[in-house]
Amino acid sequence: MHYLTWPLMFIRKRVPARRPTLACRSGRNACFIGQVGLLAFAAAILMLCASESFHGAGFRVDTEDELQGKIGRENDPVKKAKLKVRLARLKLIRGEDACEKDNDDLCHQMMNSYLELVRDSWKDLEASGHRASRQPSGFKELDIALREEARDMEDAEHKVPFEDRDFIESVIKEINLLHEKVITALFPSGNPRSKEKNPPPAGKPSPEAKPAPDSKMAGPGDSSAAKR
DSSP states (O other), X not given: OHHHHHHHHHHHHHSOOOOOOHHHHHOHHHHHHHHHHHHHHHHHHHHHHHHHHHIIIIIOOOOHHHHHHHHHHOOOHHHHHHHHHHHHHXXXXXXXXXXXXXXXXXXXXXXXXXXXXXXXHHHHHXXXXXXXXXXXXXXXXXXXXXXXXXXXXXXXXXXXXXXXXXXXXXXXXXXXXXXXXXXXXXXXXXOHHHHHXXXXXXXXXXXXXXXXXXXXXXXXXXXXXXXX
């Protein structure tokens, strides 16, 4: 095997060993600073690549104008409904911020735009002809959005000025009414969660409850009649 290994030995003898750079020879601190700078540069490159891949994977947050343009170009009613749900979320965030800052004009404008978008989203889903119980795409996104946004509005109600709370309550009422329609479409046989939240009234027995046996005690006369 010597005829295979001798070229490597020749290269090993001919290639000189690497010597420390000028920065390292001048002192350990300079060498350390150079290495840290190189690592920082490499980390910045990795973060840039990760950011590009993150945006390229579809996780970039669209602006209102971009979403509006996509809605105008989209022909599929389900996809259009999903885009409107995303745009409505942005309108709601701006509206909440305006309401908290007592900017009544912008608050009412954004809230009305939000309600119009979620209503249009529901109309698009109805026009698609899909049964929500079997094809929940779009319906499910609207359901989740309305549930979360109703909670956000309930929290925002305590942060807005007192004179604006009636308006916020009216928006919450509209959200809940629309949410009930979506829930009914997703669960046509009844919402299982509503049965747990609404137990039977106190005066009426549960349908699963069995009648109690007759607990009437027999008197002395009854016992004597039984013996006869």
